[in-house]
Structures are given as C-alpha cells and as structure tokens.
Amino acid sequence: MARPNSSERIYQQLFSRIESGEYPYNSFLPSEQELALELNVSRNTIRKAILRLANENAVKKSQGRQSRVTYWSDGKVVQQQNLAWISYLKPQMLFSNQIYFEMFKIMVERARLYGYGIHFFDIDCQKDWDPAPLKETPWQGIFAVGLSPQLIGRENMEKLRAIPNLISIDETDDCPGENIISIDNYRSARLMTDYLISCGARKLGFLNDSIQSGLPFRERQRGFTDAVNAAGCASGVSAIVDLPPYSYFLIQMQKTIEVLQQHPEIDCWFCANDTLATLALSALDAMKIPTPEKVMVAGFDGVYTSQIIPPRLTTLVQPLREVVDAALKLAINPRPEAPAVLKFTGRIFHGDTTRQPSAQG
Numbered sequence: 001m002a003r004p005n006s007s008e009r010i011y012q013q014l015f016s017r018i019e020s021g022e023y024p025y026n027s028f029l030p031s032e033q034e035l036a037l038e039l040n041v042s043r044n045t046i047r048k049a050i051l052r053l054a055n056e057n058a059v060k061k062s063q064g065r066q067s068r069v070t071y072w073s074d075g076k077v078v079q080q081q082n083l084a085w086i087s088y089l090k091p092q093m094l095f096s097n098q099i100y101f102e103m104f105k106i107m108v109e110r111a112r113l114y115g116y117g118i119h120f121f122d123i124d125c126q127k128d129w130d131p132a133p134l135k136e137t138p139w140q141g142i143f144a145v146g147l148s149p150q151l152i153g154r155e156n157m158e159k160l161r162a163i164p165n166l167i168s169i170d171e172t173d174d175c176p177g178e179n180i181i182s183i184d185n186y187r188s189a190r191l192m193t194d195y196l197i198s199c200g201a202r203k204l205g206f207l208n209d210s211i212q213s214g215l216p217f218r219e220r221q222r223g224f225t226d227a228v229n230a231a232g233c234a235s236g237v238s239a240i241v242d243l244p245p246y247s248y249f250l251i252q253m254q255k256t257i258e259v260l261q262q263h264p265e266i267d268c269w270f271c272a273n274d275t276l277a278t279l280a281l282s283a284l285d286a287m288k289i290p291t292p293e294k295v296m297v298a299g300f301d302g303v304y305t306s307q308i309i310p311p312r313l314t315t316l317v318q319p320l321r322e323v324v325d326a327a328l329k330l331a332i333n334p335r336p337e338a339p340a341v342l343k344f345t346g347r348i349f350h351g352d353t354t355r356q357p358s359a360q361g
Contacts, residue, residue, distance in 0.1 A: 141331025
C-alpha cells in the first residue's frame with residue numbers, strides 16, 4: 001500500500017484532532033507557522049491540508065486570520081452555545097493591551113469548560129460598524145469589552161446600545177450596557193494607597209499619563225486622593241506625564257524625569273498602570289535616586305512581566321478570573337428582572353520597589 005503524501009498525512013492528523021475534540025467546534029486552529037514547526041513540515045504542506053479541511057466544511061478559512069473549526073465527527077454541526085466578544089482592538093493587536101489579552105485567554109479557557117465557544121468581533125472607530133454579523137448567530141451572551149464613545153465613536157456606541165442583554169466588561173465612560181462586570185478601580189486604588197502608607201510612605205504622588213483620562217483612571221486617582229486625605233498624610237499630589245503616543249522609550253523617560261524633578265518631596269509614587277511605574281523606575285535610576293530606599297514606586301494592573309522581571313514591581317493585580325467568571329455566569333444565567341452591576345477589588349502583589357509594611361504604618 002502506498003504511503004500517504006505529507007499533506008494527506010497532516011490532513012489526517014488535523015482531522016483526528018478535530019474529531020477527538022482537541023480542536024473543539026468554534027475554536028481556532030493554531031497558525032500555519034505554529035503547525036509547521038510542531039509537525040515538522042513546510043507551511044505549504046500545512047496550507048494544503050487546511051484547504052482540504054475547508055473544502056470538506058471541517059474548518060472555515062478567513063483571509064489573514066486563523067482557520068475556525070466548524071465541523072464535528074459523523075458530519076454533524078454541533079449546536080453549541082456561542083458567546084461574542086466585542087473589542088476596539090483587532091485580533092492581531094489584542095496583545096497590545098496585556099490586561100484584555102490575559103482576560104480573553106481566561107475567557108476562552110473558562111467558556112470551553114462550560115461548553116461554550118467565543119467569537120471575536122472588533123469595531124473600528126474610523127468606520128461605520130455593521131452589526132449584521134451578530135444577527136446571524138443566536139448568542140448566549142455578548143460582551144462589550146472596554147468600549148466607550150471615545151474609542152469607537154458615538155454612532156457605533158448607539159448601535160451597541162440597541163443590543164439586548166449586552167454585558168459590559170470593564171466599566172468606562174458611558175458604558176453601552178446596563179449589565180456591568182468590572183474591577184472596582186476606586187476601592188482597589190484605596191487598598192493600594194493604604195498599603196503604601198503602611199510601608200512608610202508619607203508624601204505620596206499619583207502619576208498618570210495625559211492620554212489616560214477615562215473613568216477607570218479617574219476612579220484610581222479618586223481612590224488615591226480619598227485614602228491620602230483619610231490618613232492625614234503630609235502630601236498627596238497628582239502629577240501628569242504628557243506622553244505622546246508611540247514615542248520612543250528615551251523620550252518617554254525624559255518626560256517622566258521632568259515631572260519627577262518637579263516634586264522632589266515625594267517619597268512614594270503610585271502609578272496609574274504598570275507601564276508608567278516602569279518608566280518611573282527607569283527615571284529614578286537615571287536620576288541616581290535609589291528605590292525603594294529613597295523613593296518607593298507602585299503600579300496598577302499586575303501584568304505578568306511586572307511580577308517576574310527584576311526589580312519586581314509592587315502592584316495592584318486585577319481580579320481577571322473573578323471578572324470573567326462573573327461575566328460568564330451572568331451570560332449563562334441572565335437576570336432579566338434587574339441589571340447586574342458587579343465590581344471586584346484587586347489584590348496587592350508586594351515586589352522589590354516598596355519597603356516592607358509595618359503594623360505601625
């Protein structure tokens with residue numbers, strides 16, 4: 001018997017994975033490059049195998065995107081429940097927002113456990129969004145993730161508002177849905193500020209980027225201010241770094257240095273996110289100011305890299321799993337009698353950029 005050629009062999013392997021559920025209905029196949037490396041064949045061989053799967057309606061190919069599994073064994077399309085994830089980021093750019101990237105991965109993993117598939121949609125603020133594709137599939141839940149009129153435009157926002165039972169993940173200005181699942185930015189910021197005071201901070205500063213003026217960042221600043229006032233600290237200033245988008249790191253650092261030099265009295269900087277905290281650490285190092293001995297630095301978000309790359313950043317870790325689980329439960333068991341507004345407080349990760357807390361702090 002003749003041995004199958006490479007594309008036939010790869011086709012059989014991929015179809016076997018689909019049939020066994022390793023690649024479940026509505027999931028994406030790995031990219032051609034990833035499959036070629038894993039199976040030790042050329043991308044052209046992978047492409048031929050996927051094309052055959054597409055011709056047999058086992059997968060659906062999309063231009064410039066990974067292939068989606070659309071078929072199951074015995075020739076039956078699985079009547080699986082579907083969830084929609086609507087973002088202002090295109091799929092290939094989701095990694096640029098580490099929080100939403102991690103949240104989406106958790107959502108895919110958790111939804112799969114319940115037997116649900118996730119469909120990704122993006123809204124381009126420069127274009128008139130057509131919601132028609134959403135009407136082609138019955139959805140168990142539709143999530144609008146971090147969307148605001150500033151990001152997608154007011155006309156597109158109004159189209160979102162017309163979608164019944166929409167669930168907004170991450171509260172923003174003028175949220176499109178009445179159901180809101182979010183981190184509690186205010187309480188989380190108060191928690192971190194109180195913690196920094198327990199670490200010995202007495203003259204605190206809140207550092208933000210001029211671009212970040214939305215509700216989440218205003219709530220973080222408000223939580224900081226209220227905590228400082230409640231503690232009766234000697235100083236609690238709010239400073240803004242005017243960072244141009246997509247500027248070079250050295251330009252960003254220089255602008256951060258200029259702001260920090262304006263406030264030499266500050267002994268602890270609470271930064272609105274981990275990226276700004278990293279900039280503050282670099283600026284203090286360039287100014288030859290030791291951290292945390294002279295000035296402490298803390299962040300907000302808890303992105304993975306901030307917790308493993310030295311110096312490990314003291315930061316407020318967002319409760320991503322709690323947010324995702326609450327959103328999934330609301331989609332699976334909706335509450336038609338009243339909108340749900342659920343907020344979760346983050347947790348503190350103590351790193352190397354703050355001193356140890358004391359009971360007397």
